[in-house]
Amino acid sequence: MEEPPNxxxxxxxxxxxxxxxxxxxxxxxxxxRLYCSDSLISSIETGQVPAMPDFAEAADRELSTDGVLVRTLDFRKNEPAYPTWFTALGGVVSTRTDDIATVTASWESISRAALPEDMSRGLILKTAEELWEHHS
Incomplete structure (x- = not known):
């Protein structure tokens, strides 16, 4: 039997x-109850997809955990918000509005779980560019 990842x-x-x-x-x-898919719950439970703080807050409420899920999510504090290849694009993130950065981060999480890195990178950049053009 395979050991679960640590x-x-x-x-x-x-x-x-x-x-x-x-x-x-x-x-x-x-x-x-959390307005998401059961496949997302499965992916988070198996460690394939990271939980976001808002997800942890909602799960704490629904599961009556007295905030333990939010408190233990702090392992992400030292992780960069974006992959190194994304931030290496010359400060693209810092020149975008907050809503574009939020959408881009969401796309990154979703596409990382579902697509190879080169494909997810293309989707993220295309989405960020389209959003930037829309907001300009």
Missing amino acids: TPQAIWGRELKHYRNRAGLTQAELAA
Whole structure:
């Protein structure tokens, strides 16, 4: 039997699963309460996708964890908000508006889980450029 990964992200995901099980909820039931897909819950629980702070806050509320999920999400504090290849583009992030940066970060998380890095990089850059043009 394969050992589960011991990355902070995977350990946090197992904590989410523990509290979900303690609440007697399936992944689909928690997903419905958090307005997301059950595949997202699964991906976070297995450490394939990182949880975002707003997700942790909502999960804390729904699972009555007294804030433990938000408090333990602090393993992400020292992680860069964007991959190094993105920030290496000459400060693109700092010249964009907050909403564009937020959308770009969301795209990065989603596409990283679903696409090879070269494809996700292209999607992120295209999305950021389109948003920038729209807001200009």
